[in-house]
Amino acid sequence: xxxxxxxxxxxxxxxxxxxxxxxxYSYGGTVNLFWxxxxxxxxLQLLLKYFSGDxxxxxxxxxxxEFIKSKFSFNLRKPSxxxxxxxxxxxAVSWNNNDMRFGAGTRLTVKP
Amino acid sequence: DGGxxxxxxxxFRKEGQNVTLSCEQNxxxxxxxxxxxxxxxxxxxxxYSQIVNDFQKGDIAEGxxxxxxxxxxxxxxxxxxxxxxxxxxxxxxxxxxxxxTQYFGPGTRLTVL
Numbered sequence: 001x002x003x004x005x006x007x008x009x010x011x012x013x014x015x016x017x018x019x020x021x022x023x024x025y026s027y028g029g030t031v032n033l034f035w036x037x038x039x040x041x042x043x044l045q046l047l048l049k050y051f052s053g054d055x056x057x058x059x060x061x062x063x064x065x066e067f068i069k070s071k072f073s074f075n076l077r078k079p080s081x082x083x084x085x086x087x088x089x090x091x092a093v094s095w096n097n098n099d100m101r102f103g104a105g106t107r108l109t110v111k112p
Numbered sequence: 113d114g115g116x117x118x119x120x121x122x123x124f125r126k127e128g129q130n131v132t133l134s135c136e137q138n139x140x141x142x143x144x145x146x147x148x149x150x151x152x153x154x155x156x157x158x159x160y161s162q163i164v165n166d167f168q169k170g171d172i173a174e175g176x177x178x179x180x181x182x183x184x185x186x187x188x189x190x191x192x193x194x195x196x197x198x199x200x201x202x203x204x205x206x207x208x209x210x211x212x213t214q215y216f217g218p219g220t221r222l223t224v225l
Contacts, residue, residue: 046213051211090154105152
């Protein structure tokens with residue numbers, strides 16, 4: 001079965017620190033890659049996605065992610081986090097438009 | 113105001129009872145999904161549907177059932193056969209199956225007493 005791994009379960013940062021959240025997935029053909037975010041008390045929403053083209057994808061709120069095919073990775077980055085980035089972040093992968101998995105999620109706490 | 117609604121927000125059930133969770137969307141999306149969210153496990157796919165009157169099992173379909181009689185509606189029934197039903201349930205929809213952004217509802221928290 002396909003799988004998605006998010007290695008960091010809980011990350012605690014101070015404001016202005018840089019962020020990188022890891023996401024790795026199992027091999028299985030053509031992939032579509034997503035990062036979703038769940039702010040406290042809000043719906044899960046899309047942060048960014050990659051289907052094809054430039055492997056460096058820009059999303060909302062200053063987030064970006066890089067697709068590295070050789071490493072089966074799609075890590076999420078932000079150069080300087082804010083207190084409002086406190087949320088849970090989920091990586092999701094679909095394979096061959098036929099299957100989809102979410103990672104276990106990473107809880108980010110940003111201290112003011 | 114387009115979006116996905118789920119009701120109720122909180123649901124309590126006695127052991128041995130079936131319960132149905134509602135999910136409605138007015139986004140005109142073809143695909144709809146049900147996920148279960150447990151702490152530390154992320155979202156796991158229960159059922160999904162690409163078109164009306166058709167649906168497929170996800171990874172953890174045992175003990176659940178769905179119907180898709182209308183494009184806008186995708187109710188989930190948690191049956192008494194589900195061994196550990198206490199969880200947070202999320203409904204989502206997208207234009208295309210698995211290929212497009214999924215839009216999520218607010219969720220229903222089910223507690224079995």
